[in-house]
Amino acid sequence: MLQSSMKWNFTYTGEVESGGSSDGLTPLTKRLLEKRNIVDPDAIRQFLNPSTEDLHDPFLMDGMRRSITRVKDAISNGESILVFGDYDADGVSSTTLMIEALREAGAECDFYIPNRFTEGYGPNEEAFRFAYDTGYSVIITVDTGIAAIHEAEIAKELGIDLIITDHHEVQEKLPDAYGIIHPKTSSDYPFQELAGVGVAFKFAQALLGYFPKHLLDLVVIGTIADLVPLQGENRVLASIGLQAITNSKRPGILALREVCGIEGEMNEETIGFTIGPRINAVGRLQDASPAVDLLLSPDLEEAREIAKYINQLNQERQKIVADIAKEAEEMLLERDDKDNVIVVAKEGWNPGVLGIVASKLVRKHDRPAIVLGIDTEKGEAKGSARSIDAFDMFTNCMEVRKRFIHFGGHAQAAGMTLDLEQIDLLRKDLNEIAERKLSEEDYQQVLDIEMSVAIEDISLQQIQEIDQLRPFGMGNPKPLFHLKNTPKEIRLIGSKKNHLKMQFQENSTRVDGIAFGLGDLYPHISPADRLDIVGKLSINEWNGRKNLQIMIQDLCVSEWQLFDLRGSKHLEKNLVIPHGQEYIAVSFQGMEESPHDVQIFDHKDIESEKAVDGLLLLDLPKSISQLKEVLNKINVSKLYACYRIEDSTFLKTWPSxxxxxxxxxxxxxxxxxxxxxxxxxxxxxxxxxxxxxxxxxxxxxxxxxxxxxxxxxxxxxxxxxxxxxxxxxxxxxxxxLYIEQTLYYSTYKELKNWIDPLMDKESMHVKEEVVNGL
Structure with a gap:
């Protein structure tokens, strides 16, 4: 057996009805909508046909009317306005959007994004004093500012009117700003989950007095890249935004498409895995201003040069992430205990990429993770946190707010700065909180499975129907399906051979399976295994040919496994023993050596009801009854046929x-x-x-x-x-002769079928009772 790494939650047990319905929806579409609690006809219409008509009036947000009036007065008076942004994709797109809206309204304006390494996250006093000295009388924050208590006081002291537009979690106290525009501080605003760029877009709409469609190609970047729930207004903005960015003539977008090799229609995956990471890479390694310059650039050639530079930064970022992740893993290996919450810190780690490293640790260890870069000169550590579904990082860190100099974020992601002496105390506090609040199951990622499907039931039409629910993302995950089948082919792919590619076929239907990052499972899957697979169905189009595909998230083998190493002269190389599993070897003829120094037992010495993960058969038994006796005594899920024959009876002529x-x-x-x-x-x-x-x-x-x-x-x-x-x-x-023919010269399938009943203890027990009864 091969255990799944995640917890599978089969969310629906009934069969899909056949035929259509009066509303034109197929049973599959209706089921997927019901799973998302979308059953009301109006809600279904809004979900399947996102429209600008379903967006809310921006003036429902508290502080909007007052803030717009102040900005219009500033424009009329010729005052300079500074847009203070953030260095991630949401902040960059928010900054760009706000600058374009202000310029269109006639404002004298510029932008400022703090340097992650020298200034840290969010507004800071030095930047505000610089803005005052430069002549700015109004500062508008985008995607930041809701925790800037001190900075708001500085702005007031300087006579600067501070308008905060943000979407991050609200802390105990609000800044004393001229205006705060935030969905979660607006009791009358119907939707509270807008991204920072969504809030900025609402501000732009209120300022310009019409719906600015030309800014939607910016809105979609931050909305998808910041992983806000793609529900309500976010779904509308993301959906129509994807159409806008696909058709965008903005030089910065065109240059990004070129450097990324993006052709045709853009979707949420294009933004999330291609566009977003490159924009993020700039602020992770240096000042994020070039990313804003790219999106604001009116010249295609200039945009191309910036895009090439940004692409190089992204490649550099990837290498830095890989190096830090490797060091973090080595640190965890040195620890005796497995923490409930991972906290790792080291001098020299680039603070800009630590959120990505934290995400990698969460995915690998199924635990919340905080990764910190140490600055010995300042005596501080700065970094990022990522979490699992069951552990709200924002809420739980707020319980120990005293440990931080600065802290802010969401349930699943946060940023922080703390004194060096607080690192171990923070680790201790969060581990105690997790120990108190979480169960063992909480540390296992949950896959919510929509339904089980057979290979022959998968079709292009079915996948196209599922795609009606796009864009997928937080709050509207791409549906996961379960299938059970034996791969016709399975092989390792990728430059590092760390991915699996499978091919399933049933009658005339062929489905390719891709399992990224699961290459280490290859030696633990035997040729005839019926795999249980959970993944996302998609269409892979290559050279005009469309192929059915399932992107595998997790897999398991629920039956016992036979690994055929008969005649192998390289057992040490071919046998891979999973970490932490118990393997033993059995010899029928007194062998004294086994691969990987696995403990050897004489077949007569096996204890009844002995349970192990893997059993190695080192040589052939002298009688079939010896093997049957061993398999009857032992409980095992993986059987390895490791024997060889030096002097074969089977190959000698048998006299008639x-x-x-x-x-x-x-x-x-x-x-x-x-x-x-x-x-x-x-x-x-x-x-x-x-x-x-x-x-x-x-x-x-x-x-x-x-x-x-x-x-x-x-x-x-x-x-x-x-x-x-x-x-x-x-x-x-x-x-x-019979032993050799049955156990050695048989095909894999013949051997598996012969051993099958011997591994079925319940069936064997029943047979023994019947025989004894007679």
Missing amino acids: RDHFKWFYSMLMKRGSFDLYKEGDLLARRKGWDRSMVDFISQVFFELEFVKMKDGLITINAQSSKKDLKESVLYQEREQQ
């Missing part, structure tokens, strides 16, 4: 009764036969194997049909009639 008759007749005619001198000659003349001549002679001698002395064979006149099978030697050879 006619062979025995001819040999006996020859002895009767000749009276004697010198086995030593004439054995080879007889074998050549008859086309027999020499061993067959010896075997026939030994059987006759055992049955007392002949006498033998120093190789001279003569007829025994006193012999009695006996059947050949009365010979122990004949029986042993016949048994050995």
Whole structure:
């Protein structure tokens, strides 16, 4: 058996009804909508056909009217306005959008994004004083500012009117700003989950007095890249935003498409895995201003140069992430105990990429993770946190707010700065909180599975129907499906051979399976395994040909497994033992060495009801009953046939009764036969194997049909009639032949089928009861 790494939650047990319905929806679409609690006809319409008509009035947000009035006054008075942004994709797109809206409204404005390394996250006093000295009288924050208590006081002291537009979690106290525009501080606003760029877009709409469609290509970047729930207004903005960015003529977008090799329609995956990471990479490694310059650039050639530079930064970012992740893993290996919440810190780690590293640790260890870069000169550590579904990072860190100099974020992601002496205390506090609040199951990622499907039921039409629910993301995950099948083919792919590619076929339907990052499972999957797979269905289009595909998230084998290593001369290399699992080896003929120093047991010494993960059969039994006895005693999920044969009985000619008759007749005619001198000659003349001549002679001698002395064979006149099978030697050879034929020279499928009933303890127990009862 091969255990799944995640917890599978089958959310629906009923069968999908066939046929359509009066509203034109297929049963599959209706089920997927019901799973998302979308059953009301109006809600269904809004979900399947996102429209700008479903967006809310921006003036429902508290502080909007007052703030817009102040900005319009500033424009009329010729005052300078500073847009203070953040360095991630949401902040960059928010900054760009706000600058474009202000310029269109006639404002004198510029933007400022703090340097992650020298200034840290969010507004800071030095930047505000610089803005004052430069002549700015109004500062508008985008995607940041809701925790800027001190900075709001500085702005007020300087006579700067501070308008905060943000979407991050609200803390105990609000800044004393001129205006705060935040969905979660607006009791009358119907939707509270807008991204920072969504809030900025609402501000732009209110300022310009119309719906600014030309800014939607910016809105979609931050909305998808910031992983806000794609529900309500976010779904509308993301959906129409994807259409906008697909058709965008913005030079920065066109340049990004070129450098990323994006052709045709853009979707949420294009933003999340291609566009977003590149925009994020700038602020992770340096000042994020070039990313804003790219999106604001009116010149395509200039945009191309910036895009190339940004792409190089992203490649550099990838290498830095890989190096830090490796160091973090090494640190965890050195620890004796497995923490409930991972906290790792080291000097020299780039603070800009630590959120990505934290995400990698969460995915690998299924635990919340905080990764910190140490600054010994300041005596501080700065970094990022990522979490699992069951552990709200924002809420739980707020319980120990005293540990931080700065802290902010969401349930699943946060940023922080703390004194060095607080690192171990923070680790201790969060581990105690997790110990108190979480169960063992909480540390296992949950896959919510929509339904089980058969290979032959998957079609292009079905996948296209599922795609009606796009864009997928937080709050509207791409549906996960379960299938059970034996791969026709399975192989390792990728430059590092760390991914799996499978091919499933049932009748005329073929589905390719891709499992990224699961290459380490390859040696633990045997050829005939029926795999249980959970993944996302998609269409892979290549050279105009569309192929069905499932992107595998997790897999398992629910039945016992047979690994065929018969005849292998490289067991050490071919046998991979999973970490933490118990393996033993069994010998029937007294072998003293086993691969990887696995403990060897004599077959007679196996305890009844012994349970192990893996059992190695090092050699062939002398009788089938020996093997049956071992398998009856032991409980095992993985069986390895590791035996070899040096002197095969099966490959030697097995004499028939006619062979025995001819040999006996020859002895009767000749009276004697010198086995030593004439054995080879007889074998050549008859086309027999020499061993067959010896075997026939030994059987006759055992049955007392002949006498033998120093190789001279003569007829025994006193012999009695006996059947050949009365010979122990004949029986042993016949048994050995059967053992080799069954256990060694059989095909994989034949061997698996032969062992199958022996592994079914319940079935064997029933058979024994019946036999004993008779």
